[in-house]
Amino acid sequence: MRIAHVTATFPPYYAGTGLVCYHQAEGLARLGHSVAVFTAACSFGDGPSPEGIAVYRLPALFRIGNAPFLPGLLGLRDFDVVHLHYPFIFGAEMVRMVSAVRDIPYVLTHHNDLIGDGGRRYLFDAYTAVVAPFVFERARKWLVVSLDYAASCRLTPLFRRRWADVIEIPNGVDVDCFCPDLDGTSVRHRYGIPDSARVLLFVGSLDRAHHFKGAGYLLRAFARMGDGETWLLLVGDGDMRLSLVALAAELGVGHRVRFVGTVPHWDLPPFYAASDLVVLPSFPPESFGVVLIEAMACGRPVLAHDIPGVRTVVCNGEDGLLVRPGDMDDLVEKMRALLDAPQRRREMGQRGRAKVEERYAWSRIVPRLLKVYEEVVR
Numbered sequence: 001m002r003i004a005h006v007t008a009t010f011p012p013y014y015a016g017t018g019l020v021c022y023h024q025a026e027g028l029a030r031l032g033h034s035v036a037v038f039t040a041a042c043s044f045g046d047g048p049s050p051e052g053i054a055v056y057r058l059p060a061l062f063r064i065g066n067a068p069f070l071p072g073l074l075g076l077r078d079f080d081v082v083h084l085h086y087p088f089i090f091g092a093e094m095v096r097m098v099s100a101v102r103d104i105p106y107v108l109t110h111h112n113d114l115i116g117d118g119g120r121r122y123l124f125d126a127y128t129a130v131v132a133p134f135v136f137e138r139a140r141k142w143l144v145v146s147l148d149y150a151a152s153c154r155l156t157p158l159f160r161r162r163w164a165d166v167i168e169i170p171n172g173v174d175v176d177c178f179c180p181d182l183d184g185t186s187v188r189h190r191y192g193i194p195d196s197a198r199v200l201l202f203v204g205s206l207d208r209a210h211h212f213k214g215a216g217y218l219l220r221a222f223a224r225m226g227d228g229e230t231w232l233l234l235v236g237d238g239d240m241r242l243s244l245v246a247l248a249a250e251l252g253v254g255h256r257v258r259f260v261g262t263v264p265h266w267d268l269p270p271f272y273a274a275s276d277l278v279v280l281p282s283f284p285p286e287s288f289g290v291v292l293i294e295a296m297a298c299g300r301p302v303l304a305h306d307i308p309g310v311r312t313v314v315c316n317g318e319d320g321l322l323v324r325p326g327d328m329d330d331l332v333e334k335m336r337a338l339l340d341a342p343q344r345r346r347e348m349g350q351r352g353r354a355k356v357e358e359r360y361a362w363s364r365i366v367p368r369l370l371k372v373y374e375e376v377v378r
Contacts, residue, residue, distance in 0.1 A: 001033045001034070001081070001374075002034045003036070003081055004035075005035065005083045006038045006091055007038075008039070008067060008089075010042075015205050019290065021037060023172060023366075024083075025037050026051065026052075026362075036055070037053060037056065038073060040060050042057065065120075067088070074094055076102070077102055080105075080373075081376055082098075082106035083108070084107070085111060092108075092131065095135075107143060108142060108143065110144050111145065111288075114285070132158060140376045141167055143166075144167070144168055146309040148311065148312045149308045153285070169372070170360060170365060171293065172361060172364075177269060178297035180298055180299030187274035192258075193231050198276050201233045202215060202218055202234045202278075202279055203278070204280070206234070206244060207237075207240055211240065212284065213286070214282045215234060215236075215244055217328070230339060233274070234260060245259055272294065275300055276300075277339060279331075280304045284307055289309075293356050295352070296355060297356045299346075299350065300345075301345045303338065304320065304323065306325060318351050
């Protein structure tokens, strides 16, 4: 089968949507299919490409944040099916038009809602109201990372019109790369963290497009803990990093906070190994949280907000804890509770690893995706 993936972001921009696209393409190629990825050229290099995949990094005429305008997408042809990773402002409309003109079927994955801050909020609301029905209407299947999220997001009324075409294909993790029993000592030493310290880990882009990940919220909660023996590692980069560094200093915890910057995805496991607890205090439109299953795969317990989608990944009390969204006292209390209970953390980590192997290994997910394509092509 000839399959095209269309995504606004792709490695070396290490964010959830692009990484999911990477692993789906790689898994499909391993099953013997011809796969191409169409994405935007990256300003800081091309980065890795999955083995056996043609990656077309198209020049952007212009871009708004993570939304590049790629005229080259109009050249899509000779594919059996196109997989659109949504939201992709400008790109989604082009895929829809190409599908109509060349009669190429497409499916789309709705990764998350478009929710902006400031003036972008109104632009995104208008875009969603006008463009989403236009793009979704022609898609043969609507894939979601969680049915729970699909039933409670901004596009739920749209999904309800064709609920039979809504299919859950969760995000996955490379269980060979992300695994327990790795040594995180070198990471601790590199960033001057004492061996005896307890370490919280946050992994996520620190840019406006991912403001909902809650890095600033976590910094404030960390400062409120008042625990001089606990350190915080933040892995990620973006245009919010400088303001977050300033916030850590203002809160008086800068000496125990380490901003690591961008880490290639395949180099992340030692950072999980260096941590005692992985925290993702994200807010909607977070729909899943790839970081959570990466942490579980590495045998680490997780702490996350009790929001649609995320709560289907974390089994509260089993492999992590869920926190009331916006209740910072609850977050602080549960961080302390897990940090003070090493045996409980180990048991949660073991249960998380077992769950990931059963549900979230790419080897289990990609065949399900292929069945969707085969149905669409038939």
